[in-house]
Amino acid sequence: MNNYxxxxxxxxxxxxxxxxxxxDEHLSLWDQNxxxxxxxxxxxxxxxxxxxxxKGFYEMTQKLGGTRHLILNPVVEIKNDIALFTGYLYIINKSNGSFMGTSVMNDRFKKIDSQWAFVYRSVTPDQDLSNLLH
Incomplete structure (x- = not known):
């Protein structure tokens, strides 16, 4: 498998x-330090x-019917042991397939002992989420 x-x-x-x-599997994708x-x-x-x-965010989404996160339009830039990812996240409701939202993701990875790991993620929703944040 290549770096991309x-x-x-x-x-x-x-x-x-x-x-x-x-x-546990999700956390294993991240650099623990x-x-x-x-x-x-x-x-x-x-x-x-x-x-x-x-875990708490997952429980909240489960009460809404669960989620499916789809990655769209990925752009990956790799320089030495650092990789940058930018892409769209399209989120649908698992139980009924309805649209839940879109976001822009900006992630950074570091290669550690020949393995890539997440070190940073930024998620910026496209929709106004003020009703969900209160």
């Missing part, structure tokens, strides 16, 4: 592990606080 394929594999696995509540996440729903700089939040 490895990054896209990690992107897909991150979304699938969230959608299926596989938190460098984990920064930014979104309107929360900002985290430690793997433990990020995964604790992710």
């Amino acid at each position: 394929q490895e990054i896209m594999n990690l992107e897909s696995r991150a979304e699938m592990t969230f959608d299926n509540g596989l938190f 460098e984990c920064k996440f930014e979104s309107p729903f929360g900002n985290f700089e430690e793997a433990k606080t990020y995964i604790d939040w992710l």
Whole structure:
């Protein structure tokens, strides 16, 4: 697998592990020493606080019927041991297929011991989410 394929594999696995509540596997995709996440729903700089939040966010989405996150228009730039990803996230309701939202994702990966790992993710929703944030 080349570097681009490895990054896209990690992107897909991150979304699938969230959608299926596989938190240990999701966390294994991240560098345990460098984990920064930014979104309107929360900002985290430690793997433990990020995964604790992710579990709560998953529970909230399950009450709405669950999710399927689809990655669209990926752009990957790789320079040495750093990779940058930008793409769209299209989110649908698992139980009925209805549209839930779109976001722009900006991710950064670092190659550690010949393996790529997430070190940063920023999620910027396209829709006004003020009604969900209160």
